Amino acid sequence: MLEYLKDDFISPLIFKNSVEGILVTSSDGLIVQANPSCLKTFGYSFDELIGQPVEKLLPGNLSTVHLQHRKNYVKNPQFRKMASGLELIGLNKVGNEVPLEISLSYVHSKVGLLVICFIVDISNSKKLERELKKERKMIQQYLEVTSSIFLILNKDETIAVANKAAGDLLGVSENELKGMNWFDEFIPESERENVRSLFHEMIDSKTGISLTNENLIINAQGEQRLIEWHNTVLKDRLGMPDATLSSGVDITEKRALEKTRKEALVMGQENERRRIAQELHDGLGQSISAINLNLNALEPELEGFTERFKGIYSNLKSKLNETIEEVRSISRNLTPRILEDFGLGRALEYLCDTIDKSTQVKLNLSLHGDLLNIDQKIALGLYRIIQELVNNALHHANPKNINVHVTRDKSEIIVLVEDDGGGFDPNMKFFGLGLSNMQSRVEVLNGQVEVDSNDKSGTTISITIPI
Incomplete structure (x- = not known):
């Protein structure tokens, strides 16, 4: 075999250091050369392989078939991959099968045709492939169920x-x-x-x-x-x-359930407002009215009393009238009858006029479009939303001016509330109770809210309600 080993058909440096296994056989299938990577793949020493038939490295059931393929290749040698598209199996020294990729080449040397096999152990890639297939199958099963x-x-x-x-x-x-x-x-x-x-x-x-x-x-x-x-x-x-x-x-049903819950909450709030307003009217209001009547009955008797007593009486009468007006104002805010009787526009005019007269803030109201013929549910919702936004600005922003714009067109009502007070971070997850109530009412009306706020220019809240 020495004449095969002395042949310099391949660079010794490449042969020795190649990460691919390189196996050289003679035309009659005997192994004449094997590099270190090849020896490592099959677990043999150099002396154990040299001179052995190449079928020694194949499982027994493949040896006969390979023998015929080898003879055919010697008759018509060419550069190609072995069994392209098929899985090739080798057999190592301890009898374990090894999945391989093999490419074939040849050279005509002084001693005849030599077949060069480039061998890659794909055990790790096959293992990874099996794991990927398993994971893919699990993912597919998950996606199906x-x-x-x-x-x-x-x-x-x-x-x-x-x-x-x-x-x-x-x-x-x-x-x-x-x-x-x-x-x-x-x-x-x-x-x-x-x-x-x-x-x-x-x-x-x-x-x-x-x-x-x-x-x-x-x-x-x-x-x-x-x-x-x-x-x-x-x-x-x-x-x-x-x-x-x-x-x-x-989340269709989930959102529908949330909307139903919010509608119930809003309805509950309105019912509670009506109940409190009714109690103010029937209870506290009637009691105050009775006190006022009794005071009025005392007026003819004042002539016999001192001026100091008359002053106390007059002051008491004045305070009582203020209390009566305050109770009426609270009752009107709780249940705005003007909204039911004269529509959203008049109700907003009264609301803004009342706030404008009772505070140092200038409140400007601008109304456009038909605000009279609006569904009562939408009208009440918009009234409460604007009431909430204005009160929120008064209590938290310390503004000098508040502008309220309400515009109706064929398909929607747009509300714009602006103030020049101190702003807030609109990206905050949780607003105060006032803005939370406002958002709930907007969602109940299938509307949308946009908030623009900063410390320098105040706050602008835009609300669009479909009709």
């Missing part, structure tokens, strides 16, 4: 992956969903632009932002559902945003 919606959207807005829950909700099979434009097919036109903008904001961000949002979707049956989404960006091998992964939960 979970009630959460999972979507992967490509950069071109098409659906790449959708789980069973998504298909069930949308009324389209998982396979049919693939390739459909998510925004054109399943986002209502009223929300399409905003939702599409959020998607491209994520995709175009190199930092790969994640966000949570809520939006309506429309299924194949035309039914709209409210979904809470948790979105994250998927990146390609270069680390660039390539798609989005979104998990969603249908």
Whole structure:
């Protein structure tokens, strides 16, 4: 065998240090060379392999088949991978099978044709592949049984992956969903632009932002559902945003229940206001009126009393009249009868005029459109919202001016309340009780709130209520 070993058909340095196993066989299949990586893969020493048939490194059931393949290769040698697309198995010294990738080459040497085998042990990659398959199967099983919606959207807005829950909700099979434009097919036109903008904001961000949002979707049956989404960006091998992964939960019933609860809370507040107003009128109001009548009955008898007594009487009478007016004012604020009798516009004029006269703050009211023919529920809700916002500004902002604008058009009523007092952080999670009540009332009326506030320019709160 020495003549094979002396042949310099391959660089000794490359041969010795290659991370790939290199095995050289003669045309009759005998092993004539093996580098350290090859010896390590199969667990043999150099002397144990040299001169042995190459089939020694194969499981017994493959030896016969390989023998025929080897003979065919010698007749027509070429550069190629062995069994392309198939899994190759070797056998190490202790009898364990080893998954391999093998490429073949050849050289015509002084002693004849030599076949060069480049061998890669892929045991670790196969193990990783099995683990990935197992994880993928578990993920697939989870996606099939979970009630959460999972979507992967490509950069071109098409659906790449959708789980069973998504298909069930949308009324389209998982396979049919693939390739459909998510925004054109399943986002209502009223929300399409905003939702599409959020998607491209994520995709175009190199930092790969994640966000949570809520939006309506429309299924194949035309039914709209409210979904809470948790979105994250998927990146390609270069680390660039390539798609989005979104998990969603249908919160339609949850939000409806919350709205019902808030409606009940608002209704409870109004009922309690009416009860207190009625008690003020029937109880305290009647008692004060009785006292006033008794005082009036004393007036003819005052001639016989001293001037000091007359002064005390006059002061008592004045204080009693102030108390009567205060009770009436509280009662009117609790149940604004003027709203029921003359509409929202007149009720707001009275409210603002009363506040303007009783404080040092200049309160300006601007009304536009028909505010008389409004559903009573909406009118009362708007009255309470504006009342709450004005009182909140008076108590917390210390403003010099408050401007209230109310505008009605064909489809909505827009309320704008501005003050020039001290602002607050609109990103705070928890507002005071006043603003919390206001937000609840807006949600009950299916409206939207926008808050702009800072220390320098005061606060502007915009409210839009559909009608």
